[in-house]
Amino acid sequence: MKRSLLLPAAAASLALVLAGCASGGGTPAPTSSDDGAELLTSTPTASSAVDEISWGYNAELPTLDPAQSISRNAGQVIANLCEPLLITQPDFSVEDNLASLEYEDDTTLVLTLKDATFWDGSPVTADDAVYSLERTRDPAQASEWAPYFANVTSITARDDQTLAITLSEPDFVFERALGTLAGAVMQREFSEAAGDQLGSLQGNLMCSGPFTFESSTASSITLAKNADYWNSEREPLTERVTINYLVDGATASAALTAGDVQGMYTFPADATDALSTSSAGEIYLGQSTSQFSFIIGNLEDNPLEDPRLRQALSLGMDRAAVASKVFGQSGTAATSIYGTAITSQLGDEAAVFAPGPDLEAAQALVDEVIAEKGEQRPIVISYTTGVGPEVGQMVLYLQQVAEQLGLAVELNDQPPPVWIEGIMAAQTNPSFDLTFGYGGPVIADPVAVLIDFQPGAISNYTGYDNEIVNDAIATARSASDPAERAEAALAAQEQLAADLPRIPVANVANLLFMSNDLTGAPASSAANTYPWAAVIGGR
Structure with a gap:
């Protein structure tokens, strides 16, 4: 690759959340948590092979389709099966993978395939790659990767080994997307024959990764070592990996502490206490783009239509205290719209939200709105505690902040399938006042956050459309100077911090628990698009 990039989501519980809340009013560099602990990108390299690995996954796997791999972090599984043209390493740098990349000019990318x-x-072949990329950018797929293809005008095969991608304008983030499952390649002939069953959990997939599909049940999926894997530098150290669906904390902590499951990313927060004292393994804190935030819904007949009330909620929160109480050692105050793996690139200027509350300023804004418009109806928060009790604790905290300011809040805790259905419907018809976001982009670049605020973005529920932000996004994608791109990212954030279509609360480190006899796993959130199972082995 000839060009590199330098700039790359009850009263007792409430008492627990609020206890102690008394705070006052290129390649990413290593980052640290608030207590000074360094956030890791990887664990020590494995030195020996192992027969089998039993792993945990914190949801029910929705699909094996790379185009849909963002949903529920499905890429965490799929990345062990399907490979992108480039690859995002655990430190978020991007390197050649299935192909080597060169630029003919600023708008023409040429990828030469290896003998995979x-x-x-x-x-x-190049035909397989063209098919896969075109499928991902096809609006009919409704892929969450599609926004990264916004500047792509054509994808063509020049010969069996070479494809060219033409852009309408320079786009320095698109290269990074090719290092995620947005750039994954599937065999065209198999995929077209599979039709609607492509990517189903029955293994309807033909890829080139280090593992193949072996079997699937309602509670797990098993991957087998690809005995003829083309890449000798990443040959798996294990013959088989069983990935178990461990949705609730009690089940996860019991399986991990007993050694029945040997490792797990992003385990439920309520398993942290048990795992932190377990002699079976160790918790690793990794670099991450992840945040917990509150996301505004449809502004029509929404009490939060007035940005002053959104500002009041933001000012009223003690981010540092609630992040620590709810997320423990993995949580820090979100002082930016960007997670820690991104703010480390932008410097101190990235901090625009105070870690502590300013209740006086918050109350003044609420009083001003009520004086002008009268009492507001209750704010309805749609959420689900089915993805973890930390969601419920954060919602209860926000409710207390709002009510302290004189704003009523109604809680709508839904079963996960109902909440997910509502969120999916919200892409075209948002019907809630407020919901939550818990995660972050795979790509550690400001644009990966900012594209959520563009018109037509899947999670742009307010219909947010701001010229300053749109122009800044365009600059951050196209400018060749990293300083200019950083300046654009900060300008976009300044506007978004004023408008607050999303209210960031906590940065959340990537959590990894791994048994004492294993090592080698990536620690960062890049594991969501990296073949982590191939590099895990014995100490």
Whole structure:
């Protein structure tokens, strides 16, 4: 690759959350948590092979389709099966993978495929790559990766080994997208024959990764070592990996502390206490783009239509205290709209939200709105505690902040399938006042956050459309000077901090628990698009 990039989501519980809340009014560099602990990118390299690994996954796997791999962090599984043209390393740098990349000019990317093969032994061709990329950017797929293809005008095969991608304007983030599952390559012939079943949990997939699909049940999926894997530098150290769906904290902590499951990313927060004292393994804190935030819904007939009330909620929160109480050692105050793996690139200027509350300023804004418009109806928060009790604790905290300011809040705790259905429907018809976001982009670049605020973005529930932000996003994507791109990212944040279509609360480090006999796993959130199972082995 000839060009590198320098700039790359009850009263007792409430008492627990609020206890002690008394605070006052290129390649990413290593980052630290608030207590000074360094956030890792990887664990020590493995030195020996192991027969089998039993791993945990904090949801029910929704799909094996790379185009849909952002949903529920499904990429955490899929990245062990399907490979992108480039690859995002655990430190978020991007390197050649299935292909090597060169630029003919600022708007023409040329990718030359290596001698890679699919699981069935057939070669990976440029035609397969063109098919896969075109499918991901096809609006009919409704892929969350699609916004990264916004500047792509054509994808063509020049010969069996070479494809060219033409852009309408320079886009320095698109290269990074090719290092995620947005750039994954599937065999065209198999995929077209699979039709609607492509990517189903029955293994309807033909990829080139270090593992192949072996079997799937309602509670787990098993991957087998690809005995003929083309890349000798990443040959798996284990013959088989069983990934178990561990949704609740009690089940996860019991399985991990007993050694029945040997490791897990992003385990439920309520498992942290048990795991932190377990002799079975160790918790690792990794670099992450992840945040917990509150997301505003449809502004029509929404009490939060007035940005002053959004500002009041933001000012009223003690981010430092609530992040620590709810997320423990993995939580820090979100003083930026960007997670820690991104703010480390932008410097101190990235901090625009105070870690502590300013209740006097918050109350003044609420009083001003009520004086002008009268009492507001209750704010309805739609959420689900089914993804973890920390969601409920954060919502209860926000309710107390709001009510302290004189704003009523109604809680609508829904079963996960109901909440997910509502969120999916909200992409075209948002019907809630407020919901939550818990995660972050795979790509550690400000644009990966900012594209959520563009018109038509899947999670732009307010219909937010701001010229300053749109122009800044365009600059952050196209400018060749890293300083200019950083300046644009900060300008966009300044406007978003005023308008607050999303209220960031806590940065959340990537959590990894791994048994004492294993090592090698990436620690950062890049694991959501990296073949982590291939590099885990014995100490």
